[in-house]
Amino acid sequence: MSFDLLVKNASLPDGQTGIDIACKDGRIAAVEAEIAADAAQVIDANGQLVSPPFVDSHFHMDATLSLGLPRMNESGTLLEGIALWGELKEILTVEAVVERALRYCDLAVSQGLLAIRSHVDVCDDRLTGVKALLEVREKVKDYIDLQLVAFPQDGLYRSPNAEKNLLKALDMGVDVVGGIPHFERTMEDGAKSVRRLCEIAAERGLMVDLHCDESDDPLSRHIETLAFETQRLGLQGRTAGSHLTSMHSMDNYYVSKLLPLIAEAGVQAIANPLINITLQGRHDTYPKRRGQTRVPEMRSYGINVSFGHDCVMDPWYSQGSGDMLEVASMGFHVAQMTSRD
Numbered sequence: 453m454s455f456d457l458l459v460k461n462a463s464l465p466d467g468q469t470g471i472d473i474a475c476k477d478g479r480i481a482a483v484e485a486e487i488a489a490d491a492a493q494v495i496d497a498n499g500q501l502v503s504p505p506f507v508d509s510h511f512h513m514d515a516t517l518s519l520g521l522p523r524m525n526e527s528g529t530l531l532e533g534i535a536l537w538g539e540l541k542e543i544l545t546v547e548a549v550v551e552r553a554l555r556y557c558d559l560a561v562s563q564g565l566l567a568i569r570s571h572v573d574v575c576d577d578r579l580t581g582v583k584a585l586l587e588v589r590e591k592v593k594d595y596i597d598l599q600l601v602a603f604p605q606d607g608l609y610r611s612p613n614a615e616k617n618l619l620k621a622l623d624m625g626v627d628v629v630g631g632i633p634h635f636e637r638t639m640e641d642g643a644k645s646v647r648r649l650c651e652i653a654a655e656r657g658l659m660v661d662l663h664c665d666e667s668d669d670p671l672s673r674h675i676e677t678l679a680f681e682t683q684r685l686g687l688q689g690r691t692a693g694s695h696l697t698s699m700h701s702m703d704n705y706y707v708s709k710l711l712p713l714i715a716e717a718g719v720q721a722i723a724n725p726l727i728n729i730t731l732q733g734r735h736d737t738y739p740k741r742r743g744q745t746r747v748p749e750m751r752s753y754g755i756n757v758s759f760g761h762d763c764v765m766d767p768w769y770s771q772g773s774g775d776m777l778e779v780a781s782m783g784f785h786v787a788q789m790t791s792r793d
């Protein structure tokens with residue numbers, strides 16, 4: 453038997469070492485110790501990790517690699533980042549967004565990323581980011597599965613044309629319904645936005661992924677509303693709460709009620725360790741809260757939790773490189789998930 457490609461002496465994510473991986477006709481044909489066969493190409497992995505491609509479940513490709521445009525985020529807060537992005541949005545062009553996004557896709561794919569869910573800001577009447585990322589989604593489809601979320605960055609109700617623009621973006625082919633309830637003017641408007649966004653998704657048969665409770669406010673409760681609306685509208689398994697950082701600061705008794713509700717509704721959770729550790733706790737002196745949501749606790753309830761990179765060299769985060777292992781490393785440190793399990 454002759455293969456097209458043979459990767460020798462690999463370590464696998466489950467801990468197996470000294471494994472060979474043989475590929476034929478673009479598919480993995482065998483994974484076992486010491487495959488004795490010819491191959492057109494042989495790669496010695498030298499005991500290094502060989503893993504399935506990575507998935508980045510939360511990213512902002514319309515803002516990536518824009519660091520310093522038009523200025524830096526001095527306070528390091530989420531709110532200054534949003535204000536700064538607002539300044540940059542005014543001067544964005546489709547060509548510039550496409551160019552930066554493609555440059556990021558090269559960086560990402562070179563580090564093993566195959567699938568990226570990117571939010572795209574719809575609070576821009578020109579829909580510059582939407583036009584650009586729809587073009588990018590098409591351009592990279594042979595090597596990256598790019599999924600787009602219509603994201604009303606300045607608030608579905610707080611920003612005058614947000615709902616109209618969001619619906620237009622979905623009509624243009626954006627895949628998922630996004631939102632930002634904690635940025636609406638009141639807790640009530642936030643809850644109303646969660647309801648409306650879930651209804652839009654239910655009407656159109658789409659998924660929902662909301663920036664949800666991305667604050668240190670222990671009383672932010674939009675994840676509760678998201679779980680409720682998911683259940684009411686039969687969206688189980690199709691909704692996700694991104695960030696959920698307020699859960700870090702919530703009262704423990706309330707969390708013991710909340711987690712079973714999230715599990716029952718089948719809402720997925722997406723933490724963004726690099727960003728959550730950087731942006732949260734900025735209004736604290738000492739001790740400073742970490743801000744990352746309760747990852748092991750959610751997992752113990754069977755809630756599906758994933759990690760996203762969120763930002764790379766943009767108004768919110770001056771670092772990053774598309775390396776999901778860096779994301780994972782920060783995630784398990786902050787969540788204290790350093791045991792063998």
Ligand SMILES: [Zn+2]
Pocket residue numbers: 510511512571663694762
């Ligand atoms: Zn985000």
